[in-house]
Amino acid sequence: MGTNSNTLVKLKNAGYQQNDKWLVKGVSLEVEKGKIVTLIGPNGSGKSTTAKIALGIYKKFDGEVEKYTNKIGYVPQKVSIDWTLPLRVRDFMVLTESLKEEAIDEALSLTGVVHLKHKNLGNLSGGEFQRVLLARAISKKPELLVLDEPVQGVDFTGEIALYELIKKISEELNCGILLISHDLHTVMSATDHVVCLNGHVCCSGSPSDVAKNNEYKALFGEQAAQTLSIYEHKHDHVHSHEGEIKKN
Amino acid sequence: MFDDFFIRALVAGIGVAFVTGPLGCFVVWRRLSYFGDTLAHSALLGVTMAYSFEFNIAISVFIISSVIALILIQLQRKTNLPGDALLGLLAHSSLAVGLVVIGFLTFIRFDIMGLLFGDILAVTVNDLIIIWAGGALILLVLKLIWKPLFASTVNYELAEAEGLNPDRAKAIFTILMAAIIAISIKMVGLLLITGMLIIPAAMARNISDNPQKMVLFSIIGGLLSVIIGLFSSLEFNTASGPSIITASLVLFILSLLKIKQSIQLKN
Numbered sequence: 452m453g454t455n456s457n458t459l460v461k462l463k464n465a466g467y468q469q470n471d472k473w474l475v476k477g478v479s480l481e482v483e484k485g486k487i488v489t490l491i492g493p494n495g496s497g498k499s500t501t502a503k504i505a506l507g508i509y510k511k512f513d514g515e516v517e518k519y520t521n522k523i524g525y526v527p528q529k530v531s532i533d534w535t536l537p538l539r540v541r542d543f544m545v546l547t548e549s550l551k552e553e554a555i556d557e558a559l560s561l562t563g564v565v566h567l568k569h570k571n572l573g574n575l576s577g578g579e580f581q582r583v584l585l586a587r588a589i590s591k592k593p594e595l596l597v598l599d600e601p602v603q604g605v606d607f608t609g610e611i612a613l614y615e616l617i618k619k620i621s622e623e624l625n626c627g628i629l630l631i632s633h634d635l636h637t638v639m640s641a642t643d644h645v646v647c648l649n650g651h652v653c654c655s656g657s658p659s660d661v662a663k664n665n666e667y668k669a670l671f672g673e674q675a676a677q678t679l680s681i682y683e684h685k686h687d688h689v690h691s692h693e694g695e696i697k698k699n
Numbered sequence: 700m701f702d703d704f705f706i707r708a709l710v711a712g713i714g715v716a717f718v719t720g721p722l723g724c725f726v727v728w729r730r731l732s733y734f735g736d737t738l739a740h741s742a743l744l745g746v747t748m749a750y751s752f753e754f755n756i757a758i759s760v761f762i763i764s765s766v767i768a769l770i771l772i773q774l775q776r777k778t779n780l781p782g783d784a785l786l787g788l789l790a791h792s793s794l795a796v797g798l799v800v801i802g803f804l805t806f807i808r809f810d811i812m813g814l815l816f817g818d819i820l821a822v823t824v825n826d827l828i829i830i831w832a833g834g835a836l837i838l839l840v841l842k843l844i845w846k847p848l849f850a851s852t853v854n855y856e857l858a859e860a861e862g863l864n865p866d867r868a869k870a871i872f873t874i875l876m877a878a879i880i881a882i883s884i885k886m887v888g889l890l891l892i893t894g895m896l897i898i899p900a901a902m903a904r905n906i907s908d909n910p911q912k913m914v915l916f917s918i919i920g921g922l923l924s925v926i927i928g929l930f931s932s933l934e935f936n937t938a939s940g941p942s943i944i945t946a947s948l949v950l951f952i953l954s955l956l957k958i959k960q961s962i963q964l965k966n
């Protein structure tokens with residue numbers, strides 16, 4: 452893996468241990484401008500940990516991290532807002548960067564929650580809050596987006612729309628995306644590179660490569676592998692007819 | 700104009716309230732009231748040091764409180780004791796050591812009550828300068844670290860991931876806490892300083908829907924508490940600290956009515 456000028460973040464043999472137990476070990480991956488890298492794997496396989504190493508949240512890690520950008524948008528897996536803090540959606544949007552009113556509205560409109568702008572953050576539903584989190588991360592027009600289960604709790608149609616939005620953002624802003632998801636079916640539409648984790652990198656490559664991998668099949672079962680290959684098939688089909696990537 | 704002790708106390712108290720307002724909000728948001736208590740208790744040691752070496756009280760308290768904060772951080776790293784046990788350990792042992800040292804200082808007449816609960820008679824023109832200059836400095840620094848500190852109060856990982864350096868902001872905030880205790884000890888007294896930080900902020904929480912408003916109401920609440928408290932202290936000949944805190948408690952109770960209203964509106 453040679454570093455080129457498009458590289459935003461690069462992990463070399465990265466690992467992290469807590470209380471003498473390795474949460475994840477030996478991860479190498481690279482996120483480039485305009486590319487989407489997806490981390491998949493079962494619960495506790497080290498997906499979030501890998502993202503936190505890449506983001507610099509964990510400081511005592513193993514291996515090497517090279518980061519070439521400071522413009523980062525992050526959607527953490529878990530955010531709990533304390534009720535002692537009176538916080539409206541609008542206040543949350545400008546948490547890490549000052550934004551113009553139009554930029555706030557634009558980002559909130561993209562994720563479909565502009566009507567919640569003056570609502571208290573504690574009164575949102577899980578899905579609404581998730582959309583606000585995503586809006587906040589994209590509003591600052593980052594070079595690198597790290598999305599940890601960005602559509603959890605979002606209804607099914609919303610989920611598809613948000614994944615399309617994520618794909619669109621990566622094209623429009625030419626930003627790199629590190630995406631974490633356990634939802635294989637919907638995720639694969641946009642992904643350029645898949646890294647399958649299970650405490651270590653069990654396999655990686657293009658979605659179709661990973662689907663054929665035996666370790667992947669062992670981890671997720673035959674059905675998941677079929678899901679992926681079926682998807683790939685459909686994807687080719689639509690692609691060849693309409694000339695653009697569109698999910699069925 | 701500053702010849703009158705009451706005017707001096709009033710000006711001092713107003714200066715203190717401007718600083719405890721915003722700082723108090725962070726104490727409430729970050730759940731630091733026990734931490735504030737610990738620093739305030741250790742202030743007694745600072746005062747005795749000041750008397751022993753004929754040093755300025757505010758500066759001496761600031762130094763001792765900062766040292767106690769550093770010790771706390773070290774103990775948190777190196778022991779397996781829970782945070783509140785460490786805070787209690789430091790708070791009470793520094794208070795005890797302070798009182799023991801006072802026992803040895805037989806050559807000085809001490810007004811312990813004034814130290815614990817505040818004494819408006821004790822505010823000098825020098826104190827006014829320290830309160831207003833120190834207070835302005837604290838507010839300036841707080842404004843500079845506001846974004847990283849606030850962002851990490853909402854979510855540490857977001858602030859860290861998006862490059863705001865929250866650890867530095869937290870360390871600076873700890874120093875600001877030591878500083879506010881140092882400049883307000885004469886007014887409110889070391890047992891009640893945390894009340895001055897928390898109660899106006901808690902009152903403000905009840906009537907605010909966003910952080911800026913909460914800070915503003917917290918300042919207003921603190922100002923009202925100081926003014927009402929000092930006038931009643933003069934009128935009823937009560938200690939200044941308890942009078943101010945009692946006034947803030949009354950404001951807090953009034954703010955509860957507003958909560959009750961908004962709950963009724965929702966139903």
